[in-house]
Amino acid sequence: MQFVSDPPIELKIDEMKKRVCWQHPLISSKNIDQTKVVLENEESDHQDFSFLVLGDSGTGQYRGDSPQRRVMELLLDQGEGANFALHTGDVVYLVGSNEQYAENFIDPYREWLVGGHQPDTIDYDQMVFKFPFFPVPGNHDYYDLPWIWGLMSKVTSPLRKLFQRQFDLDVGWHGSNKGDVFARAFLDYLQGLSDSDLQQHLDTHYTSSPESGRCLRYQPGEFTRLPNRYYQFRQGGIDFFALDSNTFNAPQCLPNTPAGKLLKEQLLKTRQVLMQKKTEALRSAVEAAHLDVEEAYSKVEQIEEQLLDIDKQLTNDTESVVDIEQLTWLKRQLIQSWQDPKVRGRILFFHHPPYVTEATKWYQGQTLAVRQNLRWVLNEVQSEVTEFIKGRPLVDLIINGHAHCLEYLKTENTGHADSHLNWVICGGSGFSLRRQRSEGPELTEKLDGEIERIVARSQFYIGRYGHGSQKHRPYSGLRIDVKAGTPPKIVLQPLVAERFQHQWQNHVMDAIEIG
Numbered sequence: 001m002q003f004v005s006d007p008p009i010e011l012k013i014d015e016m017k018k019r020v021c022w023q024h025p026l027i028s029s030k031n032i033d034q035t036k037v038v039l040e041n042e043e044s045d046h047q048d049f050s051f052l053v054l055g056d057s058g059t060g061q062y063r064g065d066s067p068q069r070r071v072m073e074l075l076l077d078q079g080e081g082a083n084f085a086l087h088t089g090d091v092v093y094l095v096g097s098n099e100q101y102a103e104n105f106i107d108p109y110r111e112w113l114v115g116g117h118q119p120d121t122i123d124y125d126q127m128v129f130k131f132p133f134f135p136v137p138g139n140h141d142y143y144d145l146p147w148i149w150g151l152m153s154k155v156t157s158p159l160r161k162l163f164q165r166q167f168d169l170d171v172g173w174h175g176s177n178k179g180d181v182f183a184r185a186f187l188d189y190l191q192g193l194s195d196s197d198l199q200q201h202l203d204t205h206y207t208s209s210p211e212s213g214r215c216l217r218y219q220p221g222e223f224t225r226l227p228n229r230y231y232q233f234r235q236g237g238i239d240f241f242a243l244d245s246n247t248f249n250a251p252q253c254l255p256n257t258p259a260g261k262l263l264k265e266q267l268l269k270t271r272q273v274l275m276q277k278k279t280e281a282l283r284s285a286v287e288a289a290h291l292d293v294e295e296a297y298s299k300v301e302q303i304e305e306q307l308l309d310i311d312k313q314l315t316n317d318t319e320s321v322v323d324i325e326q327l328t329w330l331k332r333q334l335i336q337s338w339q340d341p342k343v344r345g346r347i348l349f350f351h352h353p354p355y356v357t358e359a360t361k362w363y364q365g366q367t368l369a370v371r372q373n374l375r376w377v378l379n380e381v382q383s384e385v386t387e388f389i390k391g392r393p394l395v396d397l398i399i400n401g402h403a404h405c406l407e408y409l410k411t412e413n414t415g416h417a418d419s420h421l422n423w424v425i426c427g428g429s430g431f432s433l434r435r436q437r438s439e440g441p442e443l444t445e446k447l448d449g450e451i452e453r454i455v456a457r458s459q460f461y462i463g464r465y466g467h468g469s470q471k472h473r474p475y476s477g478l479r480i481d482v483k484a485g486t487p488p489k490i491v492l493q494p495l496v497a498e499r500f501q502h503q504w505q506n507h508v509m510d511a512i513e514i515g
Helices: 009-019 025-029 067-078 098-106 147-155 157-162 180-186 195-205 258-287 293-315 324-339 365-389
Strands: 037-039 049-054 084-087 133-135 206-209 213-218 231-235 238-242 345-349 397-400 406-411 422-426 442-446 452-462 472-482 490-500 503-508 512-514
Touching: 009 180, 025 195, 037 231, 049 067, 049 422, 067 472, 067 490, 067 503, 098 180, 195 206, 238 324, 258 293, 293 365, 324 345, 324 365, 406 472, 406 490, 422 472, 452 490
Parallel strands: 037 213, 049 084, 084 133, 238 345, 345 397, 397 422
Antiparallel strands: 049 472, 206 213, 231 238, 406 422, 406 452, 442 452, 472 490, 490 503, 490 512
């Protein structure tokens, strides 16, 4: 039995629409855009601005310490003057449960919350941010927990608390309820409101702005809800597009050809090997307290993710469901952004990275699916805005999580509109870190039946390294400075809180200028 379950894409889409009352008659009649949000601050028009990035952070205590709290303290120290924070997903581990928000989110990030001096008094679905916080959902924010595992978790809870410094799983009775917990924590959850209450709510929080029309207002310290699981906002002439990649990451079905059958055999063999490794890792986690339990726990979670990806490929005997509504929205909004003379740049952020050199991700079916779907969007956009581009990048930066590392990549000529773009992965902000793949920093792909060629190169990678007593765990976040001008200059400032031999040391790495 798998430890977690991932709801079908159709269900994720349908449930999230219900939660925000997508296109409710009252919303439609007021011509409200449920994918835009306006950040109300005094510096929204300043072309020089900064923001922070973190991701894959939402774990509990690790042997009496908290890596995500260490990263947060570094962000606070180096984040002076920053305007907001982006989160690349997996806000709370292991299954996005509301039981875990107090310890795994509210307490570590208390300085960003109204009432954060008393974090125990804040309910997960009543959070108000005094420092603007813009998350996207990760796969763990959608995961659910089979009832048998929930029961076992609760039965063993006293024992796990007793030995918390050695072994602590971030699970309780249940999971995310198909992303409902994430929606209640961060989205403008309208489901269940009467028509009169909805009318009043819309009149209060969805007002007109000259550039955005009628949409949700984000008011730090007062009202900090987001309109949808994917959305857009603008700061300093830069359009930010937040996406939910959990609904366009389904692996393609295996073709009924000799090559497809061979691939199926290879996947089945890989699955068998992974199941054996999972059994060994679980045995290591429970046999003796002196073993590195965090390492075993990390292996189990990593293997679970690989198994889910393989199972989706093996069981997918029809055309994969793709969230075409979201992809079409992104296409339309990017075209409009290029046609708007007030916009000088574009940044995308979502969970699953299309390009990554972390040890397990590049060959996964969902990585390929996200890459193909994003390419379709960018190809379509490029064909519509060629007259505006004039040598500029189609988008200035793409930020992802999911891979538990900090990485900066640049694409080569991919044969598509995602060529020569800048990609950042910020997914090492708290949960167990991953190593870079042994094949090295170059990513290769067969394009249009041609011979395999390099499509991307990793420029910078921070993840777990070393072995035994020499093992380093560099947890990370980012400060990103956007400079005035068109196109904008963007400066990445990697921030690292490293744990080595039970000691912590902070590192402010050399800045990286892109653009």
